[in-house]
Amino acid sequence: MALQERRVLPEASGAQGRWRGVSLGGWLLLEPGPAKDLFRRFPDERGREARCEWDLMTNLRRSPEGLEALRKHRETHITPEDFRRIRAMGLNAVRIPFGFWIVDGPGSAGGAFEPWEGPALAFLDRAVQWAEDSGLQVLLDLHGCPGGESGEAPCGRRQRPPGGTWHWRQWRIGETLRVIRCVAERYRDRRCVTGFAVCNEPSPEVPSDVLCRFYDRAVAAIRNAGMAADQVCVVLPVFQRPLARFAERWKTLLNGCDHANTCFEVHWYHCFENYWHGLTFAQHLRAVQAHIEELRQFPVVVGEWSLALGCGAQPGKVSKDEMRALFARAQLAAYAEASHGWFFWTWNDQHGIDWDWRQSYAGGYLRLGEEVCAFRDLPPKSDEDGEDPLELLFDSPAVDPRVRMGDTVYLRTFNGRYIDVEGPQVQARYGDRGRWQQF
Numbered sequence: 373m374a375l376q377e378r379r380v381l382p383e384a385s386g387a388q389g390r391w392r393g394v395s396l397g398g399w400l401l402l403e404p405g406p407a408k409d410l411f412r413r414f415p416d417e418r419g420r421e422a423r424c425e426w427d428l429m430t431n432l433r434r435s436p437e438g439l440e441a442l443r444k445h446r447e448t449h450i451t452p453e454d455f456r457r458i459r460a461m462g463l464n465a466v467r468i469p470f471g472f473w474i475v476d477g478p479g480s481a482g483g484a485f486e487p488w489e490g491p492a493l494a495f496l497d498r499a500v501q502w503a504e505d506s507g508l509q510v511l512l513d514l515h516g517c518p519g520g521e522s523g524e525a526p527c528g529r530r531q532r533p534p535g536g537t538w539h540w541r542q543w544r545i546g547e548t549l550r551v552i553r554c555v556a557e558r559y560r561d562r563r564c565v566t567g568f569a570v571c572n573e574p575s576p577e578v579p580s581d582v583l584c585r586f587y588d589r590a591v592a593a594i595r596n597a598g599m600a601a602d603q604v605c606v607v608l609p610v611f612q613r614p615l616a617r618f619a620e621r622w623k624t625l626l627n628g629c630d631h632a633n634t635c636f637e638v639h640w641y642h643c644f645e646n647y648w649h650g651l652t653f654a655q656h657l658r659a660v661q662a663h664i665e666e667l668r669q670f671p672v673v674v675g676e677w678s679l680a681l682g683c684g685a686q687p688g689k690v691s692k693d694e695m696r697a698l699f700a701r702a703q704l705a706a707y708a709e710a711s712h713g714w715f716f717w718t719w720n721d722q723h724g725i726d727w728d729w730r731q732s733y734a735g736g737y738l739r740l741g742e743e744v745c746a747f748r749d750l751p752p753k754s755d756e757d758g759e760d761p762l763e764l765l766f767d768s769p770a771v772d773p774r775v776r777m778g779d780t781v782y783l784r785t786f787n788g789r790y791i792d793v794e795g796p797q798v799q800a801r802y803g804d805r806g807r808w809q810q811f
Contacts, residue, residue: 391509391567391673391713392740393465394458394729398718399449400470400495401515401528402428408722410445414438425471425516426529429487439489446495454719455506461733462740466508467675467715468499469515469572471528472551479518479547488528493558504564511567511607511715512555513675518547522575540578545586549593556597560604567712568594569607569637569675576612584625591631601632605712607673609637619670635671635712642699643680643726649789653685653695654762660702661747664709673712677703679726679737683789683802688767695766696726700737705747781811 398406402425411421414431422428432438458466472479473488474496496512503510516528523531523538531538552570559565570590574583587608594606610618615636640663642648642656651659666672679700687695707714716738721727725735732738751761775781783791789800790809802809 389464389509390711391465391467391511391715393463393467393509393511393713393715395467395469395513395676395715395718396450396454396499397469397721399446400468400474400492401425401526402445403526405721405723405727406718407445407449410441413441424525424528424530426487429489432489433487442489446492450499450719452502452505455502455508457730458719459506459508461729464507464509465511465566465713465715466499466503466719467511467513467567467569468496469513470496471516472514472518472548473516473528475551475554476518476547479544500559500562500565504562508564509566510562510564511569511673512559512565513569513572513607514548514552514555515572517571518544518551521548521571521578522573524573524575526573538575540575540582543574543578545589548586549589552590553593553597556594556599560598560600563603565599565604567605567607567673568599569609570594571609573611573639574609580613580618580621581625584622587622587634588625588631591634604633605673606631606634607637607675607712608634609639609675611637611639615666615670615672635673637673637675638666639676639717640674640703641676641678641680642685643678643682649682650684651682652763653681653688653690653699653766654760656681656685656699657702657750657762658753658760660699660706661750664706664747667706667709667711671711674707674710674714676715676717677707678717679703679732681726690766696735697737700732702747704738704740782809783811 397403402410404411404421404423410432411428414428414435415421416427416431417434422431429442432442435441455466471488471490473486473490474492475490477490478486478488500510515526519542520527520529520531520538521543523529523533523536529538530536548571552568556568570587591606594604595601608622615638619636642651642659648656667674679696681695681699685695690698716729718727719729725731725737729738751765753760753762785791785800789802791798791800791811792802792806792809793811
């Protein structure tokens with residue numbers, strides 16, 4: 373799809389249309405939230421829970437019950453009933469993250485043993501069939517590539533500094549393309565498969581030119597394997613790169629050529645890193661407003677999002693529940709602007725309601741078709757030097773800017789947490805204003 377042709381897919385009709393879906397995380401690539409029970413049951417020799425599938429598989433192989441527990445998890449974590457419930461909740465698509473080992477079995481990095489358990493394509497086959505039976509579209513998501521597209525846990529192996537040794541050159545791109553071709557050939561005739569994401573959250577350390585060249589080859593591999601452009605969109609993750617800049621780099625690489633029916637993928641979480649923790653609730657809503665402008669410029673799917681907020685977004689005039697409802701409606705309204713739709717992370721997750729579609733839906737926060745946030749009704753943002761009037765809707769300003777003797781004072785740090793004192797220890801651990809944070 374040419375960048376100047378930001379084509380919006382039609383609304384869902386049968387098995388086609390703009391995606392409104394949910395990820396099936398923690399199933400065919402294990403992550404601590406969705407697959408918490410496995411991580412809890414099989415700690416390492418020092419009693420610590422693993423933080424990625426690589427470490428968990430090392431623990432599972434050490435236990436006589438480990439591989440059987442993995443088999444049972446794959447058999448029961450997602451079932452046909454989940455697909456029927458997803459459809460009944462008004463969604464029209466599922467995003468299925470899987471590691472390369474599901475397709476290819478354990479890899480071999482220079483002859484070194486890799487603890488993955490595979491191949492296990494029967495589970496991916498089941499998922500595609502269940503989706504077809506339920507009238508759902510499928511976005512196949514190669515979530516973990518050979519060698520890793522990053523040194524982070526979502527690709528299967530956590531190798532971040534200072535202890536990690538991952539370098540972007542460890543990503544085995546040739547093997548990745550072979551896996552992509554294999555998957556494309558296997559599912560090219562399945563009408564429910566309408567998307568293929570060729571990697572997940574590639575590290576910002578991967579040079580943009582290298583990533584663009586890989587995407588060019590991946591799109592060609594998918595098309596040559598028989599997945600036609602009028603049926604399958606190829607999804608190209610941007611992740612922690614300025615979208616406009618990356619889109620321009622991609623356009624330059626294509627040099628006038630056009631890969632039909634591709635889109636970029638963004639993951640918009642408001643709860644990681646100090647920047648997001650330092651924002652007030654009003655500032656989070658303004659950030660969602662800013663997302664709209666990007667979505668109107670480029671072909672994009674919002675591949676992951678949740679209801680989790682940074683710790684600086686604390687209840688004031690509205691309760692925690694009201695904040696969650698407003699944040700959900702704001703995101704649904706914004707991501708409706710995405711040319712290719714969105715996927716919530718994730719279907720079931722033991723980190724809590726903000727990450728679990730089932731719980732959020734049951735709580736009334738993610739009911740599709742209901743009135744969503746109308747950004748035009750929010751007070752306009754004032755100039756840079758003035759107070760944003762949106763702040764006054766959610767928190768009460770100080771009546772007197774002066775601090776007087778006897779006043780209770782809370783000191784908030786740059787990352788949204790308040791300084792707390794416990795005995796001789798002075799720290800900044802929490803986002804709430806409790807007794808330990810009072811001065």
